[in-house]
Amino acid sequence: MKKNYVNTLIGILFFSIVKSQVGIGTPNPSNSAVLELNSSNKGFLMNTISLASTQSASPLSAHTEGIWVYNTATAGTAPNNVIPGLYYNDGAKWVLMSINSDIPKIGDIKSSMVNADHEGWYLMNGRNTSTLPASAQASAATIGLTATIPNTADRILKGKNTSEAFAATGGASSYTLSQANLPNLTFTGNTSTDGAHVHTYTNRGVNYWNFNAGSLSATRTVNTETRTTGTAGNHTHTFSVASGGTSAPIAQYPKHMVVQYFIYLGK
Known part of the structure; x- marks a missing residue:
């Protein structure tokens, strides 16, 4: 066998020298x-x-x-x-070498109508990285995902600011207005000033009653008496108005289409 291999190699080399093509x-x-x-x-x-x-x-x-x-x-x-x-x-x-000019890199994220892991793309559903294949676990660790894959259910993607960490989550799907969220306005007003009404009060002034007995005059003092005002005196009333609300939260999702998010961790 070894002899045949040597003979074949010699033949190829000889043919190459003679013809320049093999x-x-x-x-x-x-x-x-x-x-x-x-x-x-x-x-x-x-x-x-x-x-x-x-x-x-x-x-x-x-x-x-x-x-x-x-x-x-x-x-x-x-x-x-x-x-x-x-x-x-x-x-x-x-x-x-690839015919695709957009070769995915470890950590790339895409949205898709596909609903399961495929071709090195892993569904971002919050699962433990220990459930992934060994090669995908190693790739996840290189971008800081050592425990879980982020869960993108009901979340949109947000650009990182200087105080945030990659893969951090936050926000809420709804919010509730509190008094602090309202503008600082004071509502004032008065009722009509000529509405018919009466007030009863005790008059504690001193009233004098004069009378004559024979040729002598006398004065008698009345200390208190009850009086009633007229029905049209000027006045004001304060009042409160209930909003009728039930504190239901406001949904903040805009019009949207539901897709799945995937992260590339290599094939």
């Missing part, structure tokens, strides 16, 4: 190709290796521009992590 499966390789493969029922199997990250040449000894490999490993830390796929080396790093 054909496997064809006696007439293209003049524009150094090597041409031809088969109606077989394909070309790329060399498979396990890369460590896009920045590391390993398991090669150094980055070499133009080398192609098929990577079988899911490894590294975002954004330099690698996933299974065809890579080429540009002399400084490994580059994943």
Whole structure:
């Protein structure tokens, strides 16, 4: 077997020197190709290796521009992590080959009408990361999700401000107005001043009653008496008006369409 292998190699090398092109499966390789493969029922199997990250040449000894490999490993830390796929080396790093110009990165979020995990995208439903595949757990840890995936049920996405942490949740689906939320207004008013009414009061003034007895005059004092006012004296009344409310909260959802949110943790 070893002898046949050596003879075949010598034959290929000799043929290459003579014709400058090598054909496997064809006696007439293209003049524009150094090597041409031809088969109606077989394909070309790329060399498979396990890369460590896009920045590391390993398991090669150094980055070499133009080398192609098929990577079988899911490894590294975002954004330099690698996933299974065809890579080429540009002399400084490994580059994943794809016809899609928008390759998802670990931590990317998308909305979708799909209702289950798919192609490395995981439903953001608050589950424990320990329930995910090992590779997805490792990817989740690189972006700080070590316990649970955030739950986006009934939530919209909000941009981070300087005091917030990524994946923090907050807000409410409704709110209730309190007195402090109302404008500072004073409602005043008076009732009509000529409404008919009476008041009864005790008059404690001193009244004098004069009379004559014979040739002598006398004065008698009356200390108190009860009087009634007229029915049309000016007056005011205070009053209160109930709002009739029941403190029901106000729903704050605008018009919307329901979708699912997914986070990309790699295939």
